[in-house]
Amino acid sequence: MLFRRQEREKFPYEYPSHLRELAAELPKAPGVYQFHGEEQSVPLYIGKSVDLRTRVLSHLREPGEARMLSQTRRITHVRTAGDLGAQLLEAHQIKALQPLYNKKLRRTHRICSIALDLGGVRYAFSNEPNFRLRTNLYGLFGSKMAAMDKLRALADEHELCCARIGLERTPGGRPCFRHSIGRCRGACAGKEAGRDHDERLLTALRAIEVAKWPYKGKVAIEERDGKLRQLHVIDHWNYLGSAESLREARRIKGDSGQFDRDDYYIVARPILSGELRVRDL
Numbered sequence: 001m002l003f004r005r006q007e008r009e010k011f012p013y014e015y016p017s018h019l020r021e022l023a024a025e026l027p028k029a030p031g032v033y034q035f036h037g038e039e040q041s042v043p044l045y046i047g048k049s050v051d052l053r054t055r056v057l058s059h060l061r062e063p064g065e066a067r068m069l070s071q072t073r074r075i076t077h078v079r080t081a082g083d084l085g086a087q088l089l090e091a092h093q094i095k096a097l098q099p100l101y102n103k104k105l106r107r108t109h110r111i112c113s114i115a116l117d118l119g120g121v122r123y124a125f126s127n128e129p130n131f132r133l134r135t136n137l138y139g140l141f142g143s144k145m146a147a148m149d150k151l152r153a154l155a156d157e158h159e160l161c162c163a164r165i166g167l168e169r170t171p172g173g174r175p176c177f178r179h180s181i182g183r184c185r186g187a188c189a190g191k192e193a194g195r196d197h198d199e200r201l202l203t204a205l206r207a208i209e210v211a212k213w214p215y216k217g218k219v220a221i222e223e224r225d226g227k228l229r230q231l232h233v234i235d236h237w238n239y240l241g242s243a244e245s246l247r248e249a250r251r252i253k254g255d256s257g258q259f260d261r262d263d264y265y266i267v268a269r270p271i272l273s274g275e276l277r278v279r280d281l
Contacts, residue, residue, distance in 0.1 A: 012066065013063035013066040014066070014070075015060065015061075016060050016069040016070065016072070018073075019060055019069065019072055019075065020057075020060065022074070022075045023053065023056040023057045023059075023060060023075060024053065024057070026052040026053040026056055026075070026077055027052055027053060027077075027079065028051050028052070028053045028054065029050075029051070029052060029079060029225065030048075030049070030050045030051075030052070030079070030080045030081065030082050030083055030085070030086050030225060031048070031049070031052045031077050031078050031079040031080045031086055032046065032047070032048045032077065032078045032080065032086055032089045032090045032093060033046070033047055033048070033049070033052055033055070033056055033075060033076070033077040034046050034075070034076045034077070034093075034099075035059075035068065035072040035074075035075055035101075036072065036073060036074040036075070036076065037071040037072060037073055038071075038073060042097055042098065042099060042100070043097060043099045044068055044071055044072060044099055044100050044101055045068055045099050045100070045101040045102060046090060046093050046094050046097065046099050046102055047059075047090065048083075048086035048087060048089070048090035049086065050082075050083050050086070052077055052079075056075060065101075068100075068101045079228065080223075080225075080228075080230060080242075081223040081224055081225040081228045081229060081230035082223040082224070082225055082230070084221065084223055084232060084266065084267070084270055084276065085223055085230050085232055085242060087266045088232060088239045088242070088263070088266055088267070089242070091239075091262045091263070091266065092239065109258075110125050110126055110127050110258070111125065111126035111140050111141065111142070111258070111259055111261050112124070112125055112126075112140075112141045112142070112143055112144045112146070112147045113125075113126075113131075113137040113138060113139055113140055113141065113147065113210060114137070114138040114139050114147050114150070114151055114205065114208075115134070115136060115137055115138070116136045116138070116202070116205070117136065120164070120165070120166065121151070121165045121166050121201075122166070123144050123147055123148075124137060125144075126258045126259040127258055131258070131259050132213070132236040132237065132238070132259045133213075133236070135212050137209070137210040138205040138206075138208050138209050138210065139205075139208040139210070140210060140259075140261045140264065140265075142261075148167065150208070151165060151167060152167055154201075154204045154205070155167065155178070155184075156178075156183060157204070158200050158201070158203075158204045159183060159184055159185045159200075160184065160187075160197065160200065160201055160204065161176055161178070161179070161184045161185070161186075161187040161188045161192075161197060162176045162177070162178055162184065163175075163176035163188045164176075164187050164188060164194070164197060164198075165201060170188060173188075174188075175188045175189040176188045185197070210264070211268055211272060213236045213237060214271070214272070215278075215280070217235065217281070218233055218234060218235035218240065218281050219233075219234055219235075219271075219278050219279060219280055219281055220232060220233050220234070220243075220246065220249045220278070220279045220281055221234060221267065221270060221271065221276050221277070221278055221279075222276060222277040222278070222279055223276060229244055229245075230242050230243070230244065231243050231244070231245070231246065231248075231249040231279065232267075233249050233252045233281065234263070234267055234271070236259075237259065237260070237263055237264040237267060237268065238259065238260050238263050239260070239263045239266075239267065240252050240253075246279060246281075249279075249281060250281050
């Protein structure tokens with residue numbers, strides 16, 4: 001809040017009339033827009049909307065964006081067939097171009113997830129081989145510390161044993177600290193069967209379970225807006241690109257790289273809910 005106030009004091013708001021005509025030329029349709037300054041290499045800001053004209057005009061009335069607006073000289077856009085395509089394109093453009101005024105959707109180079117296997121609880125990372133093919137992954141976090149914090153919060157909520165899930169070391173088989181204060185049901189002290197504890201752990205984790213990829217390989221999600229048709233090619237939750245025909249979509253190759261958390265959050269719901277048509281490739 002203090003930073004925003006200082007920005008307003010340093011860059012007092014004046015309506016950017018030089019941008020009004022540029023904004024008014026944008027279509028009232030889905031897509032991604034870019035604000036450009038004098039430098040042509042990197043945009044100042046990248047955004048998306050289901051109504052490009054209305055969204056960009058709303059920027060012009062925002063005093064908190066006075067500095068960016070004063071630097072903007074051009075506004076460009078790319079039409080998409082719907083909100084899904086706009087979300088995917090925006091996320092990948094921001095990560096590729098790193099605009100000055102975009103704070104969210106910056107690339108996280110390594111994602112951490114809570115994993116369950118025969119050895120109990122451990123942490124899996126997106127740069128590990130076959131991470132995208134794994135099952136029994138829970139949560140997608142920007143760091144191991146964030147994953148541990150979530151696991152600790154679940155332990156508090158469900159009275160889990162921090163020693164059994166690896167959050168606390170107990171010498172000589174002694175009960176964990178939380179058991180001494182009544183926040184663990186006693187799996188570490190022989191008061192609760194390990195099987196019962198682990199079933200409660202699994203129940204707690206299911207709320208943040210990472211869905212298994214439901215197809216054999218890559219697919220295309222079809223989106224239409226009037227005559228405009230787009231096929232968004234997805235492989236194990238990662239976005240590979242978009243095309244206007246199935247023939248072009250099948251030509252989109254290449255390694256999808258590390259698991260992309262933003263791609264997963266964008267495409268998981270429309271794929272799993274069946275709200276958009278999915279074509280096998």
